[in-house]
Amino acid sequence: MTxxxxxxxxxxxxxxxxxxxxxxxxxxxxxxxxxxxxxxGTNWKNGSDLAVAEIxxxxxxxxxxxxxxxxDSQTNPGATRAAVQRAVDEDAYVVLGPxxxxxxxxxxxxxxxxxxPQIVGGEASAFTKQGNPYIFRTSLNQADSMxxxxxxxxxxxKAKSVAVVWINNDFGKGGRDAIIPELQKxxxxxxxxxxxxxxxxxxxxxxxxxxxxxxxxxxxxxxEEESARFLRAVRQQGIAKPIIGETTLLGAxxxxxxxxxxxxxxxxxxxxxDAPNPGFQAFGKKYMDKYGFTSxxxxxxxxxxxxxxxxxxxxxxxxxxxAFAKALHGARIDVAQEPGILxxxxxxxxxxxxxxxxxxxxxxxxxxxxATLPMINP
Amino acid sequence: xxxxxxxxxxxxxxxxxxxxxxxxxxxxxGLYVVALWLVMSIAAMGLNLTLGYAGLTSLAQGAFxxxxxxxxxxxxxxxxxxxxxxxxxxxxLSFAVGIVLGFPALRVKHHYLAFVxxxxxxxxFLVARNEEWLTGGVFGLANIPRPVLFGIDLGGGLAFYRFxxxxxxxxxxxMWWLLHSPWGRAFLAIRENxxxxxxxxxxxxxxxxxxxAIGSAFGGAAGSLYAPLVEFxxxxxxxxxxxxxxxxxxxxxxxxxxxxxxxxxxxSYMLPELLRATGGWYLIIYAAVVLVLVxxxxxxxxxxxxxxxxxxxxxxxxxxxxxxxxxxxxxxxxQQGSAS
Numbered sequence: 001m002t003x004x005x006x007x008x009x010x011x012x013x014x015x016x017x018x019x020x021x022x023x024x025x026x027x028x029x030x031x032x033x034x035x036x037x038x039x040x041g042t043n044w045k046n047g048s049d050l051a052v053a054e055i056x057x058x059x060x061x062x063x064x065x066x067x068x069x070x071x072d073s074q075t076n077p078g079a080t081r082a083a084v085q086r087a088v089d090e091d092a093y094v095v096l097g098p099x100x101x102x103x104x105x106x107x108x109x110x111x112x113x114x115x116x117p118q119i120v121g122g123e124a125s126a127f128t129k130q131g132n133p134y135i136f137r138t139s140l141n142q143a144d145s146m147x148x149x150x151x152x153x154x155x156x157x158k159a160k161s162v163a164v165v166w167i168n169n170d171f172g173k174g175g176r177d178a179i180i181p182e183l184q185k186x187x188x189x190x191x192x193x194x195x196x197x198x199x200x201x202x203x204x205x206x207x208x209x210x211x212x213x214x215x216x217x218x219x220x221x222x223x224e225e226e227s228a229r230f231l232r233a234v235r236q237q238g239i240a241k242p243i244i245g246e247t248t249l250l251g252a253x254x255x256x257x258x259x260x261x262x263x264x265x266x267x268x269x270x271x272x273x274d275a276p277n278p279g280f281q282a283f284g285k286k287y288m289d290k291y292g293f294t295s296x297x298x299x300x301x302x303x304x305x306x307x308x309x310x311x312x313x314x315x316x317x318x319x320x321x322x323a324f325a326k327a328l329h330g331a332r333i334d335v336a337q338e339p340g341i342l343x344x345x346x347x348x349x350x351x352x353x354x355x356x357x358x359x360x361x362x363x364x365x366x367x368x369x370x371a372t373l374p375m376i377n378p
Numbered sequence: 379x380x381x382x383x384x385x386x387x388x389x390x391x392x393x394x395x396x397x398x399x400x401x402x403x404x405x406x407x408g409l410y411v412v413a414l415w416l417v418m419s420i421a422a423m424g425l426n427l428t429l430g431y432a433g434l435t436s437l438a439q440g441a442f443x444x445x446x447x448x449x450x451x452x453x454x455x456x457x458x459x460x461x462x463x464x465x466x467x468x469x470x471l472s473f474a475v476g477i478v479l480g481f482p483a484l485r486v487k488h489h490y491l492a493f494v495x496x497x498x499x500x501x502x503f504l505v506a507r508n509e510e511w512l513t514g515g516v517f518g519l520a521n522i523p524r525p526v527l528f529g530i531d532l533g534g535g536l537a538f539y540r541f542x543x544x545x546x547x548x549x550x551x552x553m554w555w556l557l558h559s560p561w562g563r564a565f566l567a568i569r570e571n572x573x574x575x576x577x578x579x580x581x582x583x584x585x586x587x588x589x590x591a592i593g594s595a596f597g598g599a600a601g602s603l604y605a606p607l608v609e610f611x612x613x614x615x616x617x618x619x620x621x622x623x624x625x626x627x628x629x630x631x632x633x634x635x636x637x638x639x640x641x642x643x644x645x646s647y648m649l650p651e652l653l654r655a656t657g658g659w660y661l662i663i664y665a666a667v668v669l670v671l672v673x674x675x676x677x678x679x680x681x682x683x684x685x686x687x688x689x690x691x692x693x694x695x696x697x698x699x700x701x702x703x704x705x706x707x708x709x710x711x712x713q714q715g716s717a718s
Contacts, residue, residue: 034661071654072661077518078608078615082410082651089405105520106610110406126517168507170516170612 024067025060025319027052027309028087029302030107031097035075036198039224039253040099040298044121045070046291047302048096050283051340061310062319068306073098077106088114093319094309097121099298101170108135117325119305121298123247124174128350134325136351138301138308140270142171143178144352145246148373149219149268150182152359157242157266159216163192165206165230167222172196175221175246191215200226203233210239217242220249224296228257235261242266250360250367251296259365266361266370271297271343274367275358279335279342300342307340308333346375354378386554386636394547401539409535410607411651416539416546417603418647422627422639423553424596429625430634431557432589433569434483438495439624441502442472442594444616446601448506451519451611461525465545465602472598473591480590484583499618506613518612522605532606542603549599556592557636565589630671632678641679645671 029048032041052068060066069090071083080103087095088110094117098104101124111118112132119136120127125143127135153159162183166176172195180190192213194206207230210218218241222230227249234243245267248254252273255262269275273284273295283303287295309324311333316323332346346354359371401412425439449468453459459467482494506513513519524532532538556562564585567575576582605611623646631642649667653660675682 033658072658074661076614077610077612078414081608081610082407082414085410086407089407102516102518102612102614105518105612106608109521109609130520168516170518173516 023064025064025093025313026067026069026091027094027096027306028090028092029068029070029096030073030080030083030087030103031070031302032075032099032103033070033072035073036223036225037073037075037098037100037103040121040296041073041075041097043253043296043298044097044099044302046287047295047299047304048306049302050287050290051303051306054340055306055310061313062317064319066306068096073100073103075100075103077102080104080107081110083107084110084118088116092116093321094119094324096302096305099301101127101174104135105170108132111135115321115325117321117328119308121301121305122171124171125178126170126174128352132351133329136308136328136347137353138305139247139297139353140355140357141352142175142246144354144376145268145270145357146175146178146182148357149244149246150179150186150188152268153183153188153217153219153244154186156359157217157244159188159242161189161191161213161215161217162244163194163210163213163215163218164190165192165194165196165210165218165220165222167198167226168195169198169223171223172221179219179221189215196222196226196230198223198226201229203230204236206230207233207237207239210234211237215241217244220245222248224248224251224253225257227251227254228262231258231261231265247271247297250362251298252294252367253296255362255365255367256294262362263365264362266359268373269297269358269360269367270355271300272358272360272367272369273300275343275369276372277343279339283342304341304343304345307338307342308345311338311341344375346377389637390547390550390554394543397543398540402536404536406535409539411648413535413539413542413607414604415643415648416542417600417607418624418627419640419643420546420549420603421597421600421624422631422643423549424593424600425624425628426593426631426633426635426639427553427556427565427596428589428593429628430632430638431562431569432565432586432593434586434590434593435488435492435625436495436590436593437492437618437621437625438479438498438502438594439597440616440618440620440622441495441499442476442597443601443604443620443624444502444506444613445472445475446598447605447611447616448513448519448601449598450602451522451605452512454523454525454606455519455521461523461602461606462527465599468602469595469599472601473595476591476594477587479594480587483586483590496618496621499621503613503617506616514612516612518610519605520610522609522611524606524609538607542607545599545603549596553596554636561585561588626668628678629676630668630678632680632684635678635680638678638680645679 031044052066056065073080073083080098084107095111096119099121101122104120104122104127112134117134121138123139123142125141166172194209196206243265247270250267250269273280312324312328316327328347329349333341334344343355354375357373358369360367360369421443428434428436446468449471450464453464479498483491524538532541564580572582627642627646630645631638650664653663
């Protein structure tokens with residue numbers, strides 16, 4: 001009987017491969033649909049579905065309809081690797097996702113080896129430093145965002161000391177390791193350096209530590225759900241110091257979950273549906289109409305990732321992965337040329353992106369843009 | 379005794395060539411999943427020894443998987459060792475740590491032992507995460523090499539899968555030998571009745587430690603294959619949940635049954651991948667299957683087969699008895715027939 005189980009396992013495993021269709025172009029999205037990354041992954045998935053529906057309605061890419069398949073990465077490096085391997089086996093033209101950095105690090109060698117471009121949603125700085133010619137971002141590298149934030153803390157907030165609260169995963173640790181030297185360079189003292197856990201439910205103790213540190217400002221670098229819980233804990237402790245963050249802290253999901261506790265939070269945001277930019281606003285409305293909630297930056301990333309594939313493929317005039325990767329390095333896509341890209345974007349030689357970004361403050365449960373920061377190297 | 383042993387060995391030896399040739403047509407994804415199944419089967423085999431045969435509830439198998447994986451990753455990436463040498467050192471290290479952790483097992487039992495091993499799992503996870511100079515911390519260790527052995531490049535999916543299969547065969551035979559040696563019987567004797575085992579001259583202390591250490595060494599061996607299989611490790615796959623899944627694997631397969639770990643690992647690691655065809659529902663379906671399985675058969679999938687077999691043989695016996703009843707009744711009178 002056991003032997004039969006073995007045989008059945010092998011036979012079932014043989015059924016893994018799926019056929020490909022010639023008149024469509026296949027994009028495979030390996031994304032966080034369960035686990036800690038699910039809020040981010042769901043936004044990305046919806047955004048990419050929206051873009052595919054629009055492009056297909058207008059005739060597809062070079063006359064071919066896009067077939068977009070989503071595989072759940074479970075926010076787990078091993079499962080992501082299996083899914084990316086499956087995507088490569090199934091002859092994906094481009095792999096989209098994932099968003100979390102650990103799963104990206106575990107899977108990017110597979111696409112590199114197979115020569116398949118991979119457009120990811122990660123912000124951690126490490127994976128574009130490894131010379132992989134097939135990895136591309138959809139958002140700013142955290143190493144590029146942090147100097148902008150440190151300037152903001154020095155010039156606008158006029159903070160002399162900052163308490164840094166971060167989440168102890170590669171995203172949070174990477175952000176913490178990037179911001180602290182930037183603060184020190186500007187003569188800002190780090191009054192407290194507080195690590196928190198992924199999936200942590202109670203932030204009361206951390207909020208008390210922040211209160212006791214009595215810094216001029218609090219810098220918060222957590223994932224979505226943790227950010228919301230931390231903001232609520234901070235308000236319960238009656239902390240009135242400015243709370244400053246990067247994209248995630250000012251995201252739609254955090255504002256929704258934190259409620260009133262999000263009011264007054266300020267920071268630097270890479271992508272935002274409320275930005276004073278007609279493209280973002282139109283996208284935000286379409287997304288809201290279809291899914292019934294406001295897209296966060298990950299929805300924009302998923303949407304623009306698909307439009308990036310479309311634009312670059314049309315530029316090279318064929319479905320050629322190697323030519324695609326070559327063309328995307330150093331490419332610049334302007335909204336004037338492709339409105340679906342939403343904001344003028346430039347890709348650097350290592351796959352990082354450069355674009356405008358925003359200084360935002362949450363007022364009455366809405367992120368309000370206070371200033372627009374230019375590209376680093378326009 | 380030998381007549382009873384042969385089927386197990388026969389299945390192992392028959393399965394090997396089938397598993398060697400059957401996945402040849404699979405692409406890299408299928409090969410990866412089948413190789414992962416084998417690796418996790420090794421870890422589950424170790425836990426099956428500790429839990430199923432020696433009766434020690436351990437929640438540390440995921441941690442030993444991590445110890446093996448990190449030892450191999452550090453030795454191959456940072457120190458440039460070969461995989462076979464790293465494999466031996468990783469397995470030996472897990473064995474040694476297993477002995478140390480085995481000492482509490484002498485003092486506490488059942489869920490208290492589970493708590494001790496749970497704490498140990500958390501400690502291993504925290505070391506892996508916080509000691510960045512050694513383990514790479516949350517950023518993990520990338521580009522773990524797959525070796526070239528005896529002139530064969532194991533970089534490809536099929537070659538590495540077959541390498542894993544060979545190691546699995548060797549470790550399965552070791553486990554088989556172990557369980558049918560006096561050691562294996564001593565483990566069983568301790569599980570069934572420690573006092574009686576001691577009265578028969580079994581050194582309970584030594585055998586309990588040994589069961590724990592050997593089970594841990596299998597976990598370490600599995601970790602040592604896991605690292606080059608995934609080629610990247612970070613602390614997440616070795617967190618407490620990994621130990622819970624391995625415990626589920628052993629229980630779902632059938633604790634104390636020789637092929638239980640293989641069936642259980644198929645259930646825990648391959649079934650979710652196969653269920654992906656159901657789209658967003660796959661984890662919900664998987665969880666429901668686990669619930670039903672544990673409710674219907676606490677003895678695991680192989681226990682289900684055993685129960686079915688028992689049920690059938692009982693029914694057959696009942697049929698024979700029923701058929702025999704009129705004859706007995708005719709000879710011995712109706713009052714005795716009803717007693718059968």
